[in-house]
Amino acid sequence: MTVPRKIGLIAACALGGLMASPAFAQEPAPAPTRQELAGKPWMNTHLSAAERTQLVLKEMTQEEKLRLVMGYFGTDLDGKHYKRPKESLHQSAGFVYGIPRLGIPNQWQTDAGVGVASQRGPNVRERTSLPSGMNTAATWNPEVGFAGGAMIGAEARSSGFNEMLAGGVNLVREPRNGRNFEYGGEDPLLAGTIVGAQIKGIQSNHIISTLKHYALNDQETGRNFLNVEVDDAAARMSDLLAFQIANEQGQPGSVMCSYNRVDGIYACENPYLLNEVLKGDWGFKGFVMSDWGATHSTVQAANNGLDQQSGVPFDKSRYFGDALGEAVANGWVPQKRLDDMAGRVLYAMFEHKLIDDPVTGPKNNIDFAAHAKVTQNDAEEGMVLLKNDNALLPIKTGLKKIAIIGSHADVGVLSGGGSSQVYPVGGMAVKGLGPDSFPGPTVYFPSSPLKAIQARAGGAQVTFNDGSDPAAAARLAASSDLVIVFAHQWTAEAFDVPNLSLPDNQDALIAAVAKANPHTAVVLETGGAVLMPWLKDVGAVLEAWYPGTSGGEAIGRVLFGEVNPSGHLPITFPASEQQLPRPVLDGDPKKPELRFDVNYSEGAAVGYKWFDLKGLKPLFPFGYGLSYTSFSYDGLAAHWADGQLTVSFTIKNTGAVAGKDVAQVYVASPKGSWEAPKRLGAFQKLALKPGESRKVSVKVDPRLLAMYQSKDKTWKIAGGEYQVTVARSALDPQASVAVKLPATTVDVNGK
Numbered sequence: 001m002t003v004p005r006k007i008g009l010i011a012a013c014a015l016g017g018l019m020a021s022p023a024f025a026q027e028p029a030p031a032p033t034r035q036e037l038a039g040k041p042w043m044n045t046h047l048s049a050a051e052r053t054q055l056v057l058k059e060m061t062q063e064e065k066l067r068l069v070m071g072y073f074g075t076d077l078d079g080k081h082y083k084r085p086k087e088s089l090h091q092s093a094g095f096v097y098g099i100p101r102l103g104i105p106n107q108w109q110t111d112a113g114v115g116v117a118s119q120r121g122p123n124v125r126e127r128t129s130l131p132s133g134m135n136t137a138a139t140w141n142p143e144v145g146f147a148g149g150a151m152i153g154a155e156a157r158s159s160g161f162n163e164m165l166a167g168g169v170n171l172v173r174e175p176r177n178g179r180n181f182e183y184g185g186e187d188p189l190l191a192g193t194i195v196g197a198q199i200k201g202i203q204s205n206h207i208i209s210t211l212k213h214y215a216l217n218d219q220e221t222g223r224n225f226l227n228v229e230v231d232d233a234a235a236r237m238s239d240l241l242a243f244q245i246a247n248e249q250g251q252p253g254s255v256m257c258s259y260n261r262v263d264g265i266y267a268c269e270n271p272y273l274l275n276e277v278l279k280g281d282w283g284f285k286g287f288v289m290s291d292w293g294a295t296h297s298t299v300q301a302a303n304n305g306l307d308q309q310s311g312v313p314f315d316k317s318r319y320f321g322d323a324l325g326e327a328v329a330n331g332w333v334p335q336k337r338l339d340d341m342a343g344r345v346l347y348a349m350f351e352h353k354l355i356d357d358p359v360t361g362p363k364n365n366i367d368f369a370a371h372a373k374v375t376q377n378d379a380e381e382g383m384v385l386l387k388n389d390n391a392l393l394p395i396k397t398g399l400k401k402i403a404i405i406g407s408h409a410d411v412g413v414l415s416g417g418g419s420s421q422v423y424p425v426g427g428m429a430v431k432g433l434g435p436d437s438f439p440g441p442t443v444y445f446p447s448s449p450l451k452a453i454q455a456r457a458g459g460a461q462v463t464f465n466d467g468s469d470p471a472a473a474a475r476l477a478a479s480s481d482l483v484i485v486f487a488h489q490w491t492a493e494a495f496d497v498p499n500l501s502l503p504d505n506q507d508a509l510i511a512a513v514a515k516a517n518p519h520t521a522v523v524l525e526t527g528g529a530v531l532m533p534w535l536k537d538v539g540a541v542l543e544a545w546y547p548g549t550s551g552g553e554a555i556g557r558v559l560f561g562e563v564n565p566s567g568h569l570p571i572t573f574p575a576s577e578q579q580l581p582r583p584v585l586d587g588d589p590k591k592p593e594l595r596f597d598v599n600y601s602e603g604a605a606v607g608y609k610w611f612d613l614k615g616l617k618p619l620f621p622f623g624y625g626l627s628y629t630s631f632s633y634d635g636l637a638a639h640w641a642d643g644q645l646t647v648s649f650t651i652k653n654t655g656a657v658a659g660k661d662v663a664q665v666y667v668a669s670p671k672g673s674w675e676a677p678k679r680l681g682a683f684q685k686l687a688l689k690p691g692e693s694r695k696v697s698v699k700v701d702p703r704l705l706a707m708y709q710s711k712d713k714t715w716k717i718a719g720g721e722y723q724v725t726v727a728r729s730a731l732d733p734q735a736s737v738a739v740k741l742p743a744t745t746v747d748v749n750g751k
């Protein structure tokens with residue numbers, strides 16, 4: 001497979017000798033100790049982060065301010081004239097020099113959202129991986145998001161990092177996007193809530209987390225040059241709303257601007273995105289770092305809101321190096337702005353306690369066994385049971401022969417590729433898989449579904465077939481009582497999948513196996529939605545996403561009913577690509593430098609909203625997910641008081657086993673005056689024993705009842721009668737009630 005490399009590397013190297021050595025003289029005197037610093041005014045922990053920032057800024061030289069806004073790559077680029085700073089951590093994503101004389105630590109930056117990643121190479125860190133971000137979104141459980149964030153943040157800290165480049169919340173507008181697995185799905189409320197919780201968890205370790213990729217970076221094809229055209233109000237009600245909610249709930253120390261252009265201007269020098277929306281309207285006080293290779297200028301970028309250039313040598317120049325110093329000296333960039341840039345970095349470091357509770361180098365103190373349980377719980381709550389005819393699952397006792405087929409299920413589970421790649425403790429389960437350059441290799445984690453199944457199969461004989469020969473697999477299937485076929489779709493940063501079909505002839509494999517034995521369950525390990533031409537012929541389908549470090553065990557437990565599946569889709573599974581707003585992906589994967597526009601003419605009607613608007617029937621709707629038990633809803637009521645809509649109802653577990661339900665509240669406007677017939681207004685996941693019932697009460701964010709008004713930056717709720725529906729998916733309403741809302745206006749932040 002040929003995939004585009006990170007932009008700018010070749011160009012940068014062609015400039016010759018891009019060294020990571022800092023442009024400042026080494027510290028003349030030894031750095032003061034913490035005791036010596038203790039009496040300094042900016043070290044006073046009773047002052048606010050903003051006050052401390054101003055105090056320390058006063059002490060800083062111009063060179064020191066410039067130092068804080070220049071980021072290096074933490075990995076050698078062999079033969080390319082680039083050596084990482086010696087103080088950086090090997091095979092890491094980023095490094096920024098600190099100011100030891102003032103007690104300001106270096107910034108050690110690591111990818112990414114599922115755990116502590118390593119850049120590819122022979123000496124990778126082995127760490128715990130969460131399931132994909134998509135899986136965590138499918139839990140619909142912010143507590144799971146927080147717990148996972150807290151766990152990977154602890155590993156980052158133990159590994160010597162004080163910044164995680166984690167918090168991807170780009171909406172799934174394009175189901176073929178190779179990075180959808182890193183994100184939180186297609187709905188702004190769900191994605192913003194889950195990703196916000198994860199950021200909060202990461203930062204509970206006194207390190208910074210980074211909301212990314214801001215913004216509208218929704219496909220990888222042509223990501224460095226494409227231009228997104230979208231109306232302000234539509235963006236504020238969709239992609240930007242996801243960022244806004246994640247920012248409010250997670251309070252990230254930093255935000256990473258993205259590769260693409262928006263309305264003709266690169267995101268990392270886009271005054272609308274950075275100065276107006278993020279820092280102005282939302283009041284973001286932390287710093288904006290560029291994606292690696294996404295800085296394109298000095299004066300424009302600095303004045304339009306970029307605070308830190310990241311990842312030299314991926315850019316064409318050291319824009320925020322000497323060039324920025326000169327631009328300030330010449331008055332092209334005001335001194336006040338440089339103070340603001342450095343001040344924002346400092347603010348985030350004070351606010352998130354990087355200065356008061358500094359990371360003190362890598363430690364060998366990770367409790368991998370405990371962390372394996374955290375990721376396992378996430379995987380178990382995020383797997384989605386899509387089909388289960390005649391209760392094929394959970395697997396019954398007393399079977400004689402079980403066949404396990406395909407996708408290296410004998411040894412491991414798949415993960416998503418690219419900069420977020422976490423390498424597994426104990427090494428990769430399958431060695432030698434490509435691609436040989438970024439974003440490879442394809443990594444399977446050594447958590448064997450086969451072993452997990454064997455351990456629970458009682459006396460049954462469990463046989464594995466690798467699936468490479470559909471006829472042989474079908475013969476095994478025909479002689480078995482139950483067949484479990486594993487199917488996979490590897491997705492990764494830097495490329496999109498060409499279509500939504502499973503690769504490598506797997507549809508034919510599944511069809512052949514299902515024909516030989518209808519007692520076939522399919523377990524999918526995919527980045528997002530796939531088509532299922534064989535769906536009617538199989539008994540059960542379990543979407544296991546990329547299930548992380550303990551994925552094999554989690555799959556085994558769900559298949560045997562030790563865990564009752566409770567994941568619900570955070571995306572729509574289309575029935576065909578023809579149903580998408582853009583049936584053909586814009587751009588050309590063979591021409592990564594092509595400049596083209598992607599017109600979001602669907603506006604805010606993303607995902608299920610588009611399907612509703614057009615009356616399209618998806619393969620599986622947003623919010624969908626089966627359980628081994630059943631639930632009923634009762635007593636739905638909605639009332640408006642003090643500018644707030646509250647919805648309450650009772651859920652009962654009406655089946656025979658304990659389970660968790662995701663109650664989804666959808667809201668619909670009076671005259672169908674929104675971008676689409678309905679929106680997710682609130683949700684709640686809760687665990688219920690058999691026969692147990694509980695009352696639920698949720699509040700609907702006023703922005704989800706309103707239309708955004710660009711002209712005065714408000715959200716306006718039209719007066720009238722709204723429909724409130726509690727549902728088990730976007731297409732499975734359980735009860736509806738009407739509620740009258742008065743015409744109401746809230747500010748840009750929904751207050």
Ligand code: BGC
Pocket residue numbers: 006093111112165212291292419
């Ligand atoms: C990715 C970012 C990542 C950065 C550093 C870029 O290619 O888009 O998500 O944080 O590299 O590795």
